[in-house]
Amino acid sequence: MKQELKNEVSRFAKLYAEKLNRKTAGYSAIRQKIGLVIFCFLFTVVSISVLIDAFSGKQNKEQIFGPRIHAPEHIGKNFSRPQAVITKEDYERIEKFKANIDPAILKSHPYLMDSIKLFEQLYQSQTKR
Numbered sequence: 122m123k124q125e126l127k128n129e130v131s132r133f134a135k136l137y138a139e140k141l142n143r144k145t146a147g148y149s150a151i152r153q154k155i156g157l158v159i160f161c162f163l164f165t166v167v168s169i170s171v172l173i174d175a176f177s178g179k180q181n182k183e184q185i186f187g188p189r190i191h192a193p194e195h196i197g198k199n200f201s202r203p204q205a206v207i208t209k210e211d212y213e214r215i216e217k218f219k220a221n222i223d224p225a226i227l228k229s230h231p232y233l234m235d236s237i238k239l240f241e242q243l244y245q246s247q248t249k250r
Contacts, residue, residue: 207244215240 145153219237227233 207240207247212241212244 145156148156215237222233
């Protein structure tokens with residue numbers, strides 16, 4: 122795959138070079154040299170301007186990093202949230218499930234009993250209110 126891609130890129134480069142050679146074949150040597158000098162001059166000017174912009178520190182940071190994202194005002198403030206409501210039917214259904222748990226289920230889900238205990242604690246803390 123890599124070799125095929127390399128061959129294809131190489132073939133494309135050769136075709137493009139041949140096309141450019143055909144296009145510039147009628148140019149005199151002086152015209153070709155003037156074109157080369159103009160190309161080099163433009164490349165140098167653009168490269169130097171990019172370097173000056175990069176090291177001058179005058180550019181706006183938002184251009185590079187984008188606008189700063191501010192956190193919403195309520196983030197970090199302590200608001201009381203309503204607790205989860207566990208119905209008596211849900212609690213009874215979990216208790217039935219707990220009574221009929223197969224040991225094979227506990228082997229495949231080792232933290233299942235922890236989740237059930239947490240569920241029971243949440244229900245009991247809810248009923249104490």
